[in-house]
Amino acid sequence: MKSTLITLFFCFVFSLTHAQIERIEPPFWWSDMNIGELQILCYGKDIAKYDLHIKDITISDVTRTENPNYLFVTIDTKGVKTGTISIDFTENDKVVFSQPYEFRSRKENSAKRKGFDSSDVMYLIMPDRFANGNLKNDSHKDTAEKADRSNPGGRHGGDIQGVIDHLDYLKDLGATALWSTPLLEDNEPAYSYHTYAQSDFYKIDPRYGTNEDYKRLASEMHKKDMKLIMDYVTNHWGSKHWMITDLPTKDWIHQWPEGFKRSNYRMTTQFDTNASQVDSKGCMDGWFDTTMPDMNQSNPLLLKYITQNAIWWIEYADLDGFRVDTYSYNDKIGIAKWTKAIMDEYPNFNIVGEVWMHDQAQMAYWQKDSKIGAIDNYNSHLPSVMDFTLHDAITVMFNEDENAWDKGMIRAYDNFTNDFLYPDINNILLFSGNHDTNRINEIYQEDINTYKMVMTLILTTRGIPQLYYGDEIGMLGNKDKKGDGDIRRDFPGGWPEDTQNAFLSSDQKNGRTEDQEAFHAFTKKVLQWRKNTKVIHTGKLLQFIPFDNVYVYFRHNAEKSVMVVINNSLKNQELDINRFREGLKSFKIGTDIITDSNINVTENFGVAAKTSMIIELK
Template sequence: MRRIVLSLFFVLSVLLSQAAEITRVEPSSWWTGMVNKQLQIMVYGKQIGLSRLIVNYSGVTVKEVAHTDNPNYLFVYLNIADNTKPGNVKLQFRQGNKTLTHNFPLLARTATEGAAGFSQADVMYLITPDRFANANAANDDLDGVKVNREDPNARHGGDLAGIAKNINYIKDLGFTTVWLNPVQENRMPGGSYHGYAITDFYNIDPRFGTNSEFKTLTANMHKNGLKVVMDMIFNHCGSSHWWMNDLPSKDWINNNSGKYVQTNHAKYTLMDPHAAAIDKDILIKGWFVKEMPDLNQRNRHLATYLIQNSIWWIEFACIDGIRQDTYPYPDYKFMARWCREVQAEYPQFNIVGESWYGRSSASSWWQQGSVLNKQGKTGLKTVMDFPLTFITSGAFDYHKDDRTGEGSPFYSIYEELAQDFMFPDQSNILTFLDNHDLDRFARADDQDLRRYKQALAFLLTTRGIPQIYYGTEILMDGKKAKSDGYVRTDFPGGWSGDKNNAFTPDGRSDKQNEAWSYLQKLLKWRKQNAAIANGKLVHYVPDETGVYVYARISGKKTVLVMLNGNNSTRQVPMDRYKQVAGNRTEGLDIITGNKFNITKSISVPARGQFILELN
């Protein structure tokens, strides 16, 4: 027994004799005046966990100093009183007769231009930063990974400077909001151009730019009337994340035993009353791929770390919203807590969760207030309408035979929207024709653009918050058959030396300019129309004409939309639509500028559309 005690004393003496180090402190700063008075600081460095912490700063008290099974980490929990003044909080780590000091900046919280949220009055422009524009070639190559634009799965060099250079282009099109695929650091061996393998949650990828550049970009967006939505990932990190070489604790990562466990992607198990426990477990704890370790949000330190990271980016960069990747995969209670805490700090803020389901019942289950969900409040304001996307992908296709009633190509759209009773908030649903994970909607064989024009007319006038993928305005097409890289191609003109510059009319073909101008007209009109921004939706069952008719109504403003899915012109008697037309007698088509008498029948061209402002 005496020998064991001496051995333990010797080990402890050796450890204490090694000077503690501080390698990282995250977050790097914080603010006074936050709603949540508690702050977690993760301190990492050799043997820092063996130190004793002393803090002497007016208004700041130590609530807890938490140790893990790794002596190289300390999780410091501070309380910051309301009257605390900004300054540098001295964190003193004492080990024996040695003291290590870190000055932690506590900043003044200021009124921010950001955190404005987004609503159905907005239209999002989704950008994959690596593929949009390259305005700084100096940051292209890193860690031996070089730009190769010939390889659809390699880095292509797009950056924040390229986005900043084209703010006016986005603004002139008529968008109100820009959603960026992840911009945080992805220093993976293969490059990870898409951004979903984060290796540092607190830093912008150096191939895109710097934290300062990102903050400047959002400020410039705001000056130009644009909001910014940041893509975030809580489910996993990249295998080259700095902490993977020295995990904060054994349970930081799910299934960290050395045996790879692949997630089953069985997202329905979360709501399935008959689900086997093992299936749920594999969904939540399994990894997407070996290069993306699955994070365990049930670890209380990691949970707080991730929540604070979101709040830090909102406060630091003044972003307006977050799109959360793979929403069903992280821990359910953690995600609900995250939504609550972000909303508490920023009441106008909006979060959209990637709820990738083929049925509206499942998508609506995730929205805050769903009566279908008995597991407790989700806190999630906005969900993504994948079911509608999958329907529209075929509904606007060319059909050889004319179809009416239930056979109409738009009947499936009508039927899908008729199930909106499942959504607690039908205005906070993100609608889209495609995105970075799907085949592009535009097709090379759409010679006359009728499919394109009808679909955009629908997307921008139906309920929900529309999102349009970059390049849609110039008919960029592509399928995922070989890899995701084929739907994330470079925007022409974004790189020096590109043959065509589609950012300018001269660099676009006649067909592309037709598509671009059509979208611009719709977007600019939509901005000014209250019926679309906040109006209710009233739609009619497609009848024997095969024309889908619906209205958006807000107060005295009414917009009537008519979509003909047939290959022949259809005469539509207007007496059926008296409920929404009221005493109005005339409608102005916002695309052509033509006026129509809405007391009689209207002739809707083959596979054509009218968007009528009723006067």
């Protein structure tokens, strides 16, 4: 065994010395995966001229492309044991050099891991803007853009250590899952902080930390019974990605005769039976932006590459879910195969796709087992989608104070009347804002009463609620007037030089202001209550048509019922309790968890103007 290790080490040093292999991906794999074959990418100068041999391993395919710097080697992994194998590169039947390749043991019950679900509350952060836990990595010698906190569109220094340092804050707030915008390397010279133009799919951006730091983040979260969700980008890579600068094949990305061609962004062409081919191609093959080459998921080598990469990160970092950026811009056949392969490997995992559309039928098309998708024999295999139509309603309806046929709270009611379109309505992601939208507290001018109504709805209706970092302290931001940097401000207290620290309560030195504390206290109270209230997670939704701009609905199961009241009018209102007997059943009394007040639900009761109630019936 010792001599074997010495030999492998010598071969590894030899290969590095002669620069025969610059990269090998995945960098290692696991011995007992359900996936039967592994595609190993070997990259190096003129590496395609070599033949390959692996002792006791079946090589099922070796693919050479028009670029001689690539070899794609597919091996049969069934029966492969934990340990290191040697990949021999030969010429004229002689071994020129060898490359060691490691197979590791999986974590016990890895395939059975449980993803996020409707019992969770997801907290979204932009890591560069959340907290700076390691001042030494704000800039890095291997990346182009350096830290400049004075620049709203620049890098500010937030990192993985900063997130780890504030997990107790998230736990105390009541968040149970963390979605971070991408953390993989983005080596664009400007605006790299958003990290959606990634330059290395197997490497955490060094300004955020290391791969081990990311793995440690998941571990620390699991100790606190929290889940980690990776923001995965399949549709586009960054222009500085090492494979983009030396393409394996011309069709690795979507090419256009005129060079750059921006997507028309009309995702409806993916299923429109009347769509022209030129428009369909313009959406799916057009580039999202000049720095984001559009990837061709119909290329089998690329599809296998991103599939294995996704599985590698789940296994390596011990992840609990994916949020997939711009899901519906991908080649829809290719992305369905990608999704299915991941869910086959991890049947209880969860993946939510960004399908930014404004019609429930069009969004429901993309959810797994959709009857709408079945019309053209399509199944995305995607467990969850984001409820953008509810977001559309939330951003306007609380400024509509008067009763109207199609305005105010009827917008929420109408949104839920279309729930029959979704195959799994509890597996829908709900939100009032994210890193691409104006801040909800900006839209409603930092009004705490409106915030309470918004959060009451998000946190008590069906689906999986998602909060955007800082909303819980009333953070503001308007991208239309000041650009994206304004909705992605630094969380106060995340940097040592900050004079105010909103991670701390108002009774602590330099902690939250009185106004911030009001936002935070309400959010924490409802989140902590929700965490242990199963009827909100999976109970049925029973809603009543809003009258006088007052919306009433129930979440109920066989054992429990919760009555939610949102009075969006400018007047105090009295509820005619007889109208809601179907939901109240035989309950006599309830407790409003917002005010801790007891309410007799056998008789009419009042609801103050612009307020909400969450009544736990007893």
